[in-house]
Amino acid sequence: MSEKELGQKLDRCLADCAVKIGAGLGLGIVFSVVFFKRRTLPIAFGTGAGLGMAYSNCQNDLRSPYLLHSNTIKEQ
Amino acid sequence: MLRVCLKGANAAARKCLCERAGHPLQHCRRYTSAGDSGSVAGKIVAASLLTVGGGLGGTILYAKWDPKFRANVEKNVPYSDQLFGMTLGPPPPPVVPLPKKPAKVEPLQISTLSEASKESKQPKVKEKVKAKEKEAPVEPAPVAEETPAPPPQSLEAEECKECAHESAPALQERPVEEVTARLAEQDKAEQDTLASLTAGLDDTLGSSAKLTLQAIGAQEAALAAIATHTQKLKEAMDSESPPDRKSSQWRVLEEALSERNRAVDNAAEALLKAKGELEKLKGVINSAKESKIDTARPQILAAEENLHSMIVDLDKVATKVQTAQSEAKIVSQYSDLVNEAKAQFQKELESIAPEIQANWRGLTGKLSMDDLNSLIAHAHRRIDQLNRELAEQRVREQIHVEKALEQQKLEDQKALEQALATALEHNREEMRLEQERKVQEVRDVMEAEMRTQLRRQAAAHTDHLRDVLKVQEQELREEAQQVLGSKLLEQETHFRKLSQEQLDAFTLDMNAAHARLKGIEEAIDSHVVAEEEARKAHQLWLSVEALNYSLNTAGADAPTEPLEDAVRTIKEKCAENEFAQALTLALPEESLTRGVFSEASLRARFYGIRQLARRVALIDETRNSLYQYFLSYLQSVLLFEREQEAPPAKLAPEDLDTFKLLAYATYSIEHGDLELAAKFVNQLRGESRRVAQDWLKEARLTLETKQVVSLLSAYANAVGLGTTQAP
Numbered sequence: 001m002s003e004k005e006l007g008q009k010l011d012r013c014l015a016d017c018a019v020k021i022g023a024g025l026g027l028g029i030v031f032s033v034v035f036f037k038r039r040t041l042p043i044a045f046g047t048g049a050g051l052g053m054a055y056s057n058c059q060n061d062l063r064s065p066y067l068l069h070s071n072t073i074k075e076q
Numbered sequence: 077m078l079r080v081c082l083k084g085a086n087a088a089a090r091k092c093l094c095e096r097a098g099h100p101l102q103h104c105r106r107y108t109s110a111g112d113s114g115s116v117a118g119k120i121v122a123a124s125l126l127t128v129g130g131g132l133g134g135t136i137l138y139a140k141w142d143p144k145f146r147a148n149v150e151k152n153v154p155y156s157d158q159l160f161g162m163t164l165g166p167p168p169p170p171v172v173p174l175p176k177k178p179a180k181v182e183p184l185q186i187s188t189l190s191e192a193s194k195e196s197k198q199p200k201v202k203e204k205v206k207a208k209e210k211e212a213p214v215e216p217a218p219v220a221e222e223t224p225a226p227p228p229q230s231l232e233a234e235e236c237k238e239c240a241h242e243s244a245p246a247l248q249e250r251p252v253e254e255v256t257a258r259l260a261e262q263d264k265a266e267q268d269t270l271a272s273l274t275a276g277l278d279d280t281l282g283s284s285a286k287l288t289l290q291a292i293g294a295q296e297a298a299l300a301a302i303a304t305h306t307q308k309l310k311e312a313m314d315s316e317s318p319p320d321r322k323s324s325q326w327r328v329l330e331e332a333l334s335e336r337n338r339a340v341d342n343a344a345e346a347l348l349k350a351k352g353e354l355e356k357l358k359g360v361i362n363s364a365k366e367s368k369i370d371t372a373r374p375q376i377l378a379a380e381e382n383l384h385s386m387i388v389d390l391d392k393v394a395t396k397v398q399t400a401q402s403e404a405k406i407v408s409q410y411s412d413l414v415n416e417a418k419a420q421f422q423k424e425l426e427s428i429a430p431e432i433q434a435n436w437r438g439l440t441g442k443l444s445m446d447d448l449n450s451l452i453a454h455a456h457r458r459i460d461q462l463n464r465e466l467a468e469q470r471v472r473e474q475i476h477v478e479k480a481l482e483q484q485k486l487e488d489q490k491a492l493e494q495a496l497a498t499a500l501e502h503n504r505e506e507m508r509l510e511q512e513r514k515v516q517e518v519r520d521v522m523e524a525e526m527r528t529q530l531r532r533q534a535a536a537h538t539d540h541l542r543d544v545l546k547v548q549e550q551e552l553r554e555e556a557q558q559v560l561g562s563k564l565l566e567q568e569t570h571f572r573k574l575s576q577e578q579l580d581a582f583t584l585d586m587n588a589a590h591a592r593l594k595g596i597e598e599a600i601d602s603h604v605v606a607e608e609e610a611r612k613a614h615q616l617w618l619s620v621e622a623l624n625y626s627l628n629t630a631g632a633d634a635p636t637e638p639l640e641d642a643v644r645t646i647k648e649k650c651a652e653n654e655f656a657q658a659l660t661l662a663l664p665e666e667s668l669t670r671g672v673f674s675e676a677s678l679r680a681r682f683y684g685i686r687q688l689a690r691r692v693a694l695i696d697e698t699r700n701s702l703y704q705y706f707l708s709y710l711q712s713v714l715l716f717e718r719e720q721e722a723p724p725a726k727l728a729p730e731d732l733d734t735f736k737l738l739a740y741a742t743y744s745i746e747h748g749d750l751e752l753a754a755k756f757v758n759q760l761r762g763e764s765r766r767v768a769q770d771w772l773k774e775a776r777l778t779l780e781t782k783q784v785v786s787l788l789s790a791y792a793n794a795v796g797l798g799t800t801q802a803p
Contacts, residue, residue: 001770002766002767002768002769002770002771003681003684003685003688003767003768003770003771005766005767006688006692006763006767007688055702058702059700059701059702062695062700062701062702062705063700063701065766066696066697066700
């Protein structure tokens with residue numbers, strides 16, 4: 001079902017976001033703990049990075065139908 | 077459909093049967109026309125029967141009358157001898173010429189009879205006298221017995237037997253028909269008299285023959301006896317035997333003499349009897365002659381001939397006996413003389429020597445010298461005397477001889493005359509018999525000729541009759557034939573007319589029936605066709621209904637069951653319906669395999685799609701970031717519009733806005749027009765389109781299927797409507 005696609009995508013995005021954010025957070029925390037003496041920077045960074053990645057992924061996923069590959073164009 | 081097929085098959089079968097059964101009925105009719113010609117046929121039959129019967133009766137009667145004709149017919153026509161044997165009795169044996177009736181034997185017979193009696197009586201008397209004189213019982217026995225039966229007598233007897241046989245079969249007679257009854261009666265009377273005559277003749281012939289035989293036998297016996305007697309006498313005279321033998325000889329001689337006498341007496345008696353019988357026979361023959369029956373003639377002739385021959389034989393034998401008797405007489409005379417001389421001598425001897433007895437047997441050795449001398453002297457004297465006598469005798473001899481000769485001549489003459497007379501009589505008789513025989517023969521010949529002529533006449537008559545009858549028969553037959561022909565023709569025309577009428581009527585009926593049948597058949601065929609069509613339409617409609625029904629099996633969110641089965645049913649059942657087939661082919665694959673969603677489910681699903689499509693209304697291929705997503709979502713939240721909007725008749729370019737389109741679609745869907753909604757949804761662009769893609773596809777499928785199904789059902793309905801006949 002094509003109408004379920006968006007929902008699925010969004011679900012994936014969310015999941016991915018959560019994962020990424022969590023992962024970033026985690027890493028950030030880890031890094032902050034490990035490397036950056038409990039600073040919140042790496043946490044923020046990780047979280048932000050995670051969020052950004054998730055966003056980007058989500059966007060990419062949402063764009064994917066409209067994405068044209070160079071080889072496709074050439075063939076067309 | 078099955079019923080329609082069965083009806084069609086029945087109709088076809090009935091048609092075939094009717095066609096086949098129709099033709100033989102025309103052929104199996106038979107009419108018999110009986111021509112009535114009974115009376116004419118009866119007449120013809122009666123006439124022919126009469127002819128045949130008359131011919132047969134005439135033939136049989138003529139055969140009865142004429143044995144020769146009978147023999148002829150028996151020889152020529154097979155099995156006629158059986159017929160004749162049945163009706164007339166066995167055929168008479170071939171006629172043997174019998175001796176003719178002796179008519180002129182009477183005087184001869186009587187004379188011979190008298191002579192025979194006389195002669196038989198004569199020696200008897202003479203010898204009786206001599207016997208009285210003599211002491212020795214030398215009785216002349218005129219015995220003349222002939223022991224062997226003469227051949228002619230046996231032949232006569234045989235002939236008599238034959239004529240007896242001949243007369244017997246002629247007695248069996250029977251009348252054959254009324255027409256010949258009189259003839260038969262005459263014949264019968266004739267035959268009766270003939271029978272009596274022949275019986276009498278036979279009897280007398282038989283008895284006369286027997287007696288004649290006896291007489292002849294007796295005569296011959298007498299002859300023999302006479303011969304023996306004379307022989308013995310001669311012996312006794314001549315032989316010089318001792319006295320004892322002489323006495324025995326004399327005794328034997330006496331016996332012979334007595335026997336001779338007896339035989340001669342017997343012979344005479346027998347001769348008398350025979351002659352008497354012959355006279356009787358003659359009388360019978362005369363009476364038979366007087367009856368004038370021609371058929372008896374040969375028998376009469378035979379009897380006459382028999383009689384004549386008997387008489388002749390009797391005469392012969394009588395003459396033989398007479399000669400023998402005369403000889404015997406001579407010998408007896410001689411013996412008498414000798415005896416006389418002996419007696420004389422004895423007497424002389426006795427006178428001379430009285431002591432010497434007549435017994436010569438004791439003569440030897442008893443005579444003395446004196447006796448001897450006296451005997452010798454006597455003997456000498458006797459010799460002298462005898463010599464003298466001899467001389468005297470010699471002298472007288474001549475005279476005696478002459479006298480004797482004359483006497484003998486006379487006697488010879490007499491005998492000759494008598495013999496001549498007898499012979500003449502015999503000859504005359506023979507001539508007469510011969511004449512009679514010839515006459516009989518001529519008569520027979522004449523008879524035969526007359527019979528032939530008569531036969532010819534009869535044959536001619538029968539021929540004439542036959543011809544006349546044939547002509548008559550021909551005429552009658554022609555007439556009958558004509559009548560028969562005309563009747564037959566009449567009957568035939570009548571029959572033809574009737575049959576033609578019947579044929580016409582039948583043909584008419586048959587044609588009418590045939591036409592009706594044809595009409596019925598056509599009606600039935602059209603019915604069948606119509607039924608067939610109706611069945612097919614029904615089938616189609618049913619299957620379309622099934623399809624429709626299967627369309628309705630859509631659940632809330634589940635598609636219908638796959639329409640494949642229903643479509644297959646349609647395909648199978650209505651294989652010859654091209655339209656349906658084409659339509660079934662037009663069904664989309666998805667509907668067949670997976671089924672389609674119902675309108676309701678699509679409607680329900682549409683709202684979700686609408687929502688989603690509103691939310692991603694701003695997203696297209698150019699703007700598709702996440703932020704845009706947010707924005708479009710925001711837009712959808714903030715934009716308030718009527719959910720439904722009636723779509724215009726014509727779409728303007730500003731109507732191609734997502735929200736507008738969705739509003740139109742919603743309106744359409746709410747009003748059940750999925751097609752329009754699908755059309756509107758189809759105008760979506762971008763992400764909204766992508767979101768609604770599946771729904772659109774489904775909607776398209778459904779719409780297609782629905783269209784096809786509606787077409788099919790419309791078609792089925794139309795066909796059904798077309799096939800159903802208005803009441």
